[in-house]
Amino acid sequence: MEERRSITLDTKPGASLKLSVYSSTPPGEYNPLSDVLVVFLNGLMLHRAAWSDAISHLIDSRTRAGKPTPTLLTYDRYGQGESEPDPTDPPGTPYGHDAGAVVSDLDQLLTQFARTEYKTPTEGPGPRLVLVCNSIGCPLARLYAASRPPDRHRIAGFIFLDSMMANTDFVSLFPDPGKHPLPEGVSPEDLRHARQKFAEYFHPSVANPERLDRRNLAEMLPHSDKPQLPPGPGGQPPRLVVIGHDWDEFAEQCEKGSLSVSKQVINAYVNPAWGAYNEGLTHLTTTTKENKVKIAKGCGHFIQKDDPVLVATEISDLLDEL
Template structure:
């Protein structure tokens, strides 16, 4: 796996892979990880897309591990006196790093971007698109993390001593919870309180339109089994509590753009939270559809 250093952080390496497309293509597809899996999980999707896609010219593809993930170094910010232990980088700092990475690796393709993201990668894509308007022309949301939700509010009586899911769920998914990467999520709920705003601006060639957006959610049965296997959340709890909240959030994501440029929410067959791992063929198909729309409107 190649590594590089950002000019602003010369002592820390980022692991990445930049797969060249056609020289004539000005489009860069960027894959954004969640907290749980590194960039390598996108490889099956990318291979299928490259083998089956009829998109011409073929876009360039970029995967990477954020600081603290996969094969990348720990974030140098962790040693800053101003940082609370366990909270290495905020959402804006992550988008700053991403912007610097794109400028460093792919300067010729930094003005036309499609994001493919899973989980908290949705917040990175939204924030990047809002901070760099008219650059992001398409977004494929894969089981986005509902970053505006207090998870302890959706469970029945989570403070009741007899209810034992608070530690399992709220301390993992809550914005205050620490994670191995050091992604500080504490301000995301206030920064992006509404899944449907701020509205996003699309390409320079159609500035009055938003980007093309496809929203995909998990299959309930697969997700419920995944929660039981990983967290021992009883089967049926997701259907009663998390699923209604999650579906409403996904519906909101579709309203980030114009109605005629939104697709979904779709349900990825046989897929839990990590859709790119469970059904890469589905992701490759939806990515091709999204890129075809982007290029047709360019």
């Protein structure tokens, strides 16, 4: 059952974050996953509510199978969904806090949550973490993991759902139409249109409602395959599942949606680059099975919306491994 809460971070007393907590185990009942916390990290477009269907499927399926479910936490970042704006953002500009600030906020949120829910001392190790992420939530998870001191490496697993390509401006995915030969079915006008649309929607300089400044993200994470994810609890490498979108479905959505970029252009330039990026992510740890990217059949970029059952199944499988 969802318990909706509001929390004010000690480090930012001027605003509150909205979060939802799910627990399927009655108080006092033994749960071998009671020291695990599953945290969901949103992209820019979908807020915490977008995880609810996957969470419902997860809890229902594990309950029917007689399997325990740990505590699950979703939250809206500052300026996103139901949360208030970041009180430290400067006025008069669409650019506010950057990914580094988001990581610091996440650390503070989990510190306070662990102190309340797990009775963890302020400097204690805290629960084992599983991070389930979509889009920009994936690079945020990588930055958060890299920020942990050695005595607080508590991330036991990651699930990356169609990670944002953090090291591109998106426009440069497409070559200059006047300087390169074009594949069959792609005209110079098609390329110019794609460059314009991706510049309008996805360039790091494009502002967003939560005022998350992405302009330095490529400098923070210039590579998809490094730095390595740090070891988790007990010094063991964290489990990692990398899931990419269905190329055909994504191309279809790009053509028919507000982008109106043709499938030929997406399949010639965007999907191959994204596939290579996802393949690089599988090398961030030694526990990615066969270093393979799983493809979410029939899903576009928002996998948790297009196939919540798949997301629930992947989370459940990872929990079984823990």
